[in-house]
Amino acid sequence: MNDVLTKQMARVNLYALISRILMKELDEDFLEKLESDEMMLSFFPNYQAWEKPKELSKKELLESYLNVDFTNLFVLHLIPYESFYMREDQMLETGGANPVLQFYNTYDFRVQLEKARSVSPDHIGIELEFMYMLASSEYKALESGDEAVACEIAKIERDFLRDHLLQWTLMFLQNVKAEAGTPLYFDAASLALEFMFNDYEYLHELITEEGCRYAQ
Amino acid sequence: MMNESRRTFLKGAAFTVAGATLATGVFESVAEASKEATAEFTNTPASLDFYPPLEKWDSFRELDGDDWKRGGINRKGVRSDDNPDGIEVHDYTIVPCVCSNCEAGCGLTAWVDKKTLTVRKYMGNPLHSASRGRNCAKGYAVESQMYDPDRIPFPIKRAPGSKRGEGKWVRISWDQALKEIGKKMHDTLKSGDEISKKSIMYHVGRPNENGFGHRVPHTMGLDGYDSHTNICSAGARQGSIQWANDDRNSPDWANAKLIFLQSSHAADAGHYFQQSAGLIADARKKGAKMVVLDPRLSNSAGIADMWLPVWPGTETALYLYLANRILNEKDKNGDDLIDHGFVKNWLNWDRLMANREYLKFMVTKGYISKMPEDESYESFIEVMKELYAPYTKEYVVKECKLEGQEYKLDKLFEMFIEAGPKIATYIWRSGAIAHRGGWMITRSAFLPLALRGAMRGDVGGVSWHHWHKISIGGKGDAATVAGKKAPKVEVWNELAWPPEYPLSTYEMSYILPHLLMDEEWQNKWRARGLNVPTKLAVWIPRMYNPVWINPDGFRWIEALKDESKIEMSFNLSPTWSETNWYCDYVLPTGLAGERHDQQSEPTKPEQWTAFRQPVLRVALEKMGWKPKVEHRGTLEAHIKAGLGEIWEENEFWAELLCLHVDPDGSLGVRQYWESRKHPGKPVTVKEYYNAGFSLLPNLKKAAEAAYPDSEYPCYEFMRDRGAWTEKTNVYRPQEKELEFDGTYYHAHGHKYHVDEVEKDKFGVLWIVDHEGRKRSIGVEVEGKLYEGFHTPDKKLDLFCEWLIDWKWPEYALPIYPRNEREYDKMIHIVSQVHHRYINQENEFCLNTVFRLPYNIHTRSVNSKHLMEISQNHNPVWIYTKDAERLGIKRGDAVKIRIVDTVSGLESGYFIAMAVPTEATMPGVLACSHHAGRWKLKNAVEIPGFEHALGVMGLGAPLYEMTMDGKVGTLKPKEGIDEGINKRPKSWQFKAFNKDLDNIWWDGLSGSWQNAVAPVHPDPIAGNHAWNQKVILEKAGSDDVIGDIWVNYENNMKTYKAWRDKLTRPLTAQDRERRPYWMPRPAVPLSKKAYSCTIKDI
Secondary structure: OOOOHHHHHHHHHHHHHHHHHHHHHOHHHHHHHHHOOOOHOOOHHHHHHHOOOHHOOOHHHHOOOOOOOOHHHHHHHOOOOOOHHHHHOOOOOOOOOOOHHHHHOOOOOEOHHHHOOOOOOEOOOHHHHHHHHEEEEEEEEHHHOOHHHHHHHHHHHHHHHHHHHHHHHHHHHHHHHOOOHHHHHHHHHHHHHHHHHHHEEEEHHOOOOOOOOOOO | OHHHHHHHHHHHOOOOEEEEOOOOEEOOOOOOOOOOHHHOOOOOOOOOOOOOOOOHOOOEEOOHHHHHHHOOOOOOOOOOOOOOOEEEEEEEEEEEOOOOOOOOOOEEEEEEOOOOOOEEEEOOOOOOOOOOOOHEEEEEEEHHHHHOOOOOOOOOEEOOOOOOOOOEEOOOOOHHHHHHHHHHHHHHHHHOOOOOOEEEEEEEOOOOOOOHHHHHHOOOOOOOEEEEEHOOHHHHHHHHHHHOOOOEEEEEEOOOOEEEEEEOOOOOOOHHHHHHHHHHHHHHHHOEEEEEEEEEEHHHHOOOEEEEEOOOOOOOHHHHHHHHHHHOOEEOOEOOOOHHHHHHHHHHHHHHHOOOOHHHHHHHHHHOOOOOOOOOOHHHHHHHHHHOOOOOHHHHHHOOOOOHHHHHHHHHHHHHHHHHOOOOOOOOHHHHHHHHOOHHHHHHHHHHHHHOOOOHHOOEEEHHHHHHHHOOOOOOOHEEEEOOOOOEEEEOOOOOOOOOOOOOOOHHHHHHHHHHHHHHHHHHHOOOOOOOOEEEEEEEOOOOOOHHHHHHHHHHHHHHHHOOOEEEEEEEEOOOOOOHHHHHEEOOEEOOOOEEEEOOOOOOOOOOEEEEEEEEHHHHHHOOOOOOOOOHHHHHHHOOOOOOOOHHHHHHHHHHHHHOOOOOOOOHHHOOOEEEEOOOOOOOOHHHHHHHHOOHHHHHHHHHOOOOOOOOHHHHHHHHHHHEEEEOOOOOOOOOOOOOOOOOOOOOOOOEEEHOEEEEEOOOEEEEOEEEEEEEEEEEEEEEEEEOOOOOOEOOOOOOOHHHHHHOHHOOOOOOOOOOHHHHOOOHOOOOOHHHOOOOOOOOEEEEEOOOOOOOOOOOEEEEEHHOOOOOOOOOOOOOOOOOOOOHOOOOOEEEEEEOOHHHHHOEEEEEEEEEEEOOOOEEEEOOOOOOOOOOEHHHHHOOOOOOOOOOOOOOOOEEEEEEEOEEEEEEEEOOOHHHHOOOOOOOHHHHHHHHOOOOOOOOOOOOOHOOOOOEEEEOOOOOOOEEEEEEEEEOOOOOOOEEEEEEHHHHHHHHHHHHHHOOOOOOOEOOOOOOOOOOOOOOEHHHHHHHHOOOO
């Protein structure tokens, strides 16, 4: 795999990872994958040092700690939706007028809210998975040697990060870090924050007026 | 050079699992729906219009709302056989109709789902120029009423052998009802004598149509129409009639600079409020101020620029205070505040100044100190200045109980003057119907407005209703064999127009049971030569529930149960009601979207009309369905669509009168109901309304252009649009010039030869009509001829000269007691709840006449939606300090004892819940009389029908009643527990009633205070004066909220006391029953009917 594809694969996987964690409650299958993958685990330093995963079964860990924390952070106390942070009136925009939905629609992406267990398409998990979808498409384009298409997709990624995710997730994820009751969600919030800013910087450098400088 | 953190993130490329296995996967690929199928839909509406354009109304497709909000059509495409998960697309026929849940006549559209033949929603009608596509909560409630689980599904009749009120019913067909009722009416009419023409009474509650109901008794030659108006608005109408011989005023809210309201009517709950409120909001947006006079802090008062809590019934004093200041003060430039141009030309001051005898009378009464120098306008102004000078600020503060709020009076006057002639008001229920002399409130209210020129009917001011209203509902004659209106009725019915109340604004309908049961009264007038009926052969309430809504309800029950007084009764009623319970037949007729009516109301300075329709029928006909019997189309359509055997009055009356009451035409009735186009058959609604609407020239022109090949163009035009505006900007209509071509005067669509016309010294043109009566056709003002107002003198009658002849000379001018002595002398215009009668610390005035925005008198109980939002037990509002003084806390049960201030008798009490509040003034309790429904059985078993028919399950608790001819009681028994909560699955309209298991309210919406209230007939206007003097006590340990106890024997005595102590009945000197030019509403009467000879005994 060349460098370009490696970089792109890293982006794809990281968006997949953080979108999954921030989307809905985790399950045993995910924990299995996390703990059996050193590379993945390396993004969660505090979790690695936490004794509970060693003491409890995965089911117990989920039911007694992780899912409780998720509920506290994403359902009860914090609002993981963009419109809450962006609208003057702090109302959730759940309908067709949501600009994020319009963004998805523009590029023919359809959200299944039931599956996401969200009330609105501007949930942080959904927005991150959208980035994952874009990055995957970009990867495929690069894989088939079509840099021009890949670059178009990269521009969409940049715009979506700039106009949506980076507009509000700093506040939200800082709140998650402040409120988190388990190391996993603390680490996940840190990872998401750092990665998004880093990725925006990457895209900003990648995209020029003439095209994308993948080879750099 | 790659930075460190980016290098760290590169580790992501080395995950052992691919991103695809980590991601949740909430995105799916683009829906497969074909572009063609979805092309008409967008993910978000292209615009925010509520309504599609008219051309799409016959077939309008819309996505199901649940799916729309989840992302639009691209998500799953449109549902079809190939795509079962797609979004449901509803295919609607949008049929316009008119709301019927208050009097405003706002436009509605019914969205009829073609697949299920149900109305999925009612919205507004954007083509209705007054309601402008908007409705209030009551408008949207029509759907829940339509699919009420306790809707009466077919005609029922009192079970043979049972007594009225036993609650035993059998199912009958419409054919049987028509046959039996038709025979009784035929047998009554065939004798043809005077009494037969007074023996059938059509008693209409909220008519919501313009003339059809009047036509029913008229074509039978009957003086047999009773309206509900004398418990509703007749006091206000009397004041309007005295000023303008017009039924009510009509303001131009939208262009006013001052919105001047007495009560919350117009702005938040009352007459025409949805339309008026929108127009008032338009005016306020442009900077108009709003003042609300009301003892209660209504929603309107709460948002007004000024709230003036005036002691109920003393508003007259405040209006005369304004008149005093306008007359006696100057503006900052030293000019008069009076609009002399208008007053001099359009008020009948000249008649006052010419009547020397009356001026002398004024001197003897102390109204003025000396005779005026001459008959000039200037002398008139001097008379006025002196007449109203006593109504000073000090006086009005004391009279209206405004101590501490004196500053408001100066502010009010300032606002009044600043607005110039652009002051809009609508004097309607509230004070005018609450008090003895309520009519004088209206009379006085218009005085300051007239002095400022606001009564000219110009932009932003006040005009009169009939210029802003279209009445063609009774004028479909051209479609009938007769081809013309029926002749005037020849008899006078004392049961509606008793001789004690010759000036009554409307029928004395609320004392019908008293008159029927008072044989002493009947004998007295029979002995004096009047042929007073002693019973009714047939009594027909329509959309009316007098047992519950009228005062003295137990007296109503007594009368209705007495088969010797009312031989047959049938209620044309869309819902169960307390009155139905005591009738012989209940014939289910349609609600707002289930009947034909022409309705027009004076809600803005234009002429609009709307057309109420049976929407399921119209939708079915548009889909190609045809009724088997054309003149039963509405009934057949409702059966076809699964609504039940629900009919409508139009078709019912046409068939009853044509085929059953007068099958061979021998009574002369049939010709008015037989189709000209299809002789032998009743006239159809299409024929009838096509003829009626054709009378409007602009509508006719538009209809013929739009439907050039139609058999019924005007009908179809209105069927498809539901509303039409015949004229806009109807301003200063009295100034329409009257044409004189040298030979003929042309006025009001007629021409009069110059030799027939006589001009009097006041410039009024008179003719003599075919009955030999003098009638005016126009008036000369400053050398020009105008049509003028509707008074005989064609001016606004500041001076009601005819009141002198009709025994009330002291009230011929707006007046109010100026001192203690005059309270007794002018008792007829002093409220029965004046503060002079409230002396003890637990005595109060009970303010009853305010509407609740979500209630519809007697028609809310069939609406799940309205019942849910109205569950507040209609508490008794009590001023905080009053409550504190009496130790009453929020939620306490209190006993409200009603005491009459004329008879001195106590009527009984009701138990209600107290709510201490700053929102009612000290000394005045508030409890709307529009709540507190009851029933005596939860359900009715119909032999042979598998389901019991629930009775008002959604909102009337079960009560126990006792009555012995003297005392009546009502006690709540079990709420709505057994009535609806134990049967959460409706047998009918299941799709609309899935949530019956979710009823959280207990159904108790208040106490039936109307039954405790004795009747208070105003001695002049005839209307019931609703407010009561009450004594407030804490409820006893056995009392529960909802209890009432009534001594209705005392109530009968109170009725007689008001009649005997206050009225000035007809005497042997009288030759007519009523001023002939003062129109009797509903049925036109001949000179013979007006004439009377009364013996002195």
